[in-house]
Amino acid sequence: MKNRLNKLLKSPFIKNVTVMATGTIGAQIIGLLFSPVLTRIYGPEAFGVMGTFNSMISIIIPISALTYPIAIVLPKSDSEAKGLIRLSLLITVLMSVLSLLILFIFNSSIIEVFNLTDVNNYLYLIPLVIVFSGIMQVLQQWLIRTEQFSINARSTFYRSLIINSSKAGFGFINPVPSVLVFLTAIGNGVRAFLMLILLRARNSIPKTRYLPRNDKRKSIKQLAKKYIDFPIYRAPESFLNATSQGLPVLLLSAFFGPASAGYYTIGWTVLSLPARLIGDAVGDVFYPRVVSAVENKEKVSNLIKKATLLLSLFGIIPFGVIILGGPFLFDFIFGNEWIVAGEYARWIALFGFTNFVKKPSIRSLAALNAQSFHLGTTVFMLIIRLIFLGIGFFVFADDVITVALFSISGAILNICLIFIVIKLGNKKANDIIR
Numbered sequence: 001m002k003n004r005l006n007k008l009l010k011s012p013f014i015k016n017v018t019v020m021a022t023g024t025i026g027a028q029i030i031g032l033l034f035s036p037v038l039t040r041i042y043g044p045e046a047f048g049v050m051g052t053f054n055s056m057i058s059i060i061i062p063i064s065a066l067t068y069p070i071a072i073v074l075p076k077s078d079s080e081a082k083g084l085i086r087l088s089l090l091i092t093v094l095m096s097v098l099s100l101l102i103l104f105i106f107n108s109s110i111i112e113v114f115n116l117t118d119v120n121n122y123l124y125l126i127p128l129v130i131v132f133s134g135i136m137q138v139l140q141q142w143l144i145r146t147e148q149f150s151i152n153a154r155s156t157f158y159r160s161l162i163i164n165s166s167k168a169g170f171g172f173i174n175p176v177p178s179v180l181v182f183l184t185a186i187g188n189g190v191r192a193f194l195m196l197i198l199l200r201a202r203n204s205i206p207k208t209r210y211l212p213r214n215d216k217r218k219s220i221k222q223l224a225k226k227y228i229d230f231p232i233y234r235a236p237e238s239f240l241n242a243t244s245q246g247l248p249v250l251l252l253s254a255f256f257g258p259a260s261a262g263y264y265t266i267g268w269t270v271l272s273l274p275a276r277l278i279g280d281a282v283g284d285v286f287y288p289r290v291v292s293a294v295e296n297k298e299k300v301s302n303l304i305k306k307a308t309l310l311l312s313l314f315g316i317i318p319f320g321v322i323i324l325g326g327p328f329l330f331d332f333i334f335g336n337e338w339i340v341a342g343e344y345a346r347w348i349a350l351f352g353f354t355n356f357v358k359k360p361s362i363r364s365l366a367a368l369n370a371q372s373f374h375l376g377t378t379v380f381m382l383i384i385r386l387i388f389l390g391i392g393f394f395v396f397a398d399d400v401i402t403v404a405l406f407s408i409s410g411a412i413l414n415i416c417l418i419f420i421v422i423k424l425g426n427k428k429a430n431d432i433i434r
Contacts, residue, residue, distance in 0.1 A: 023153020027160035048258030051265030055246030062238035092134025132189030233371030271352035301425030307360035354414035
């Protein structure tokens with residue numbers, strides 16, 4: 001047992017997870033240290049406006065490059081991966097221009113239909129967010145492909161330090177929602193800039209200009225076709241999943257006011273800490289590992305089980321603490337006006353825990369060629385969550401019950417997804433044996 005434990009601790013997987021987690025933990029410690037200050041400077045209403053804007057851009061960010069960046073890890077050749085970088089950046093620019101045109105033409109209609117009067121002054125930041133996000137995704141996936149996890153970790157830490165200190169600094173001068181919104185909008189741009197600086201220091205920025213001039217367009221077309229399942233299946237799935245995650249903030253703001261959206265925003269921010277501390281690190285390292293496992297005809301289901309169990313052990317304590325003492329902790333850390341956020345957090349913790357432990361399952365779907373399945377389950381989950389949100393809003397007309405129904409339904413669906421993906425992994429192994 002001791003030898004197995006030593007072997008596990010010395011494995012490249014654990015080392016890479018540790019590197020990624022170290023940077024993320026540092027970033028979240030910075031966020032935690034600033035949170036009590038920021039909540040007292042700005043208050044629930046300002047956080048509600050920021051949360052509404054953040055929910056909007058979180059829906060758009062995953063499809064800023066139609067999820068082609070996720071494919072950068074898959075090709076065996078670097079030249080093909082670099083072609084995907086070119087394709088992703090081209091799509092990012094086109095999506096940004098398209099969003100700007102849509103805002104110019106349909107601005108007032110969008111505000112009226114989605115009840116976005118609180119953030120109408122910030123909508124024109126969206127094209128900028130798309131550009132920043134597309135570049136960041138490309139660089140992030142290149143770093144994962146080349147296993148430069150330390151750059152990913154350092155950029156995460158420095159971004160948190162810069163953004164949070166800016167929120168506090170500008171907040172002391174003028175604590176208005178626009179400060180939070182603007183700094184949220186440029187967050188991915190700051191991280192992308194930091195990645196470029198760190199890559200340049202190592203002289204490892206991916207270069208694609210060596211491709212023959214007359215072959216560039218053809219190569220991009222071929223790659224777009226080869227990895228077409230990403231925009232067809234993964235992009236809609238990412239959009240719908242982000243929509244279901246952002247719906248509570250948007251609807252709480254519309255039905256119960258910006259303060260309720262602020263309570264949910266701070267609650268979700270705290271409850272997603274373990275996912276950002278450990279879950280994302282495990283997921284980023286697990287993705288290339290599961291791709292390799294499929295290529296080498298290993299039993300993928302065993303990898304998924306082990307990674308899920310590992311995350312369950314990490315997550316049970318922090319999520320359990322919030323379930324037991326959410327209101328008290330939020331009152332003590334953030335101030336008396338955030339007690340309601342603690343009530344929200346008790347229920348969000350159930351959903352957050354299952355989101356945390358499903359990371360390996362989600363990262364496995366691309367390698368298992370299960371993109372269409374992923375899209376189908378996301379559509380089903382969105383419908384179920386919408387139904388329960390509707391029950392909370394229109395039947396009970398109570399914000400806490402609404403959050404509870406949304407969270408319980410999301411937790412059950414996530415658990416079902418994990419079991420189904422493990423079965424898909426078993427099926428893949430059986431197909432290989434045959």
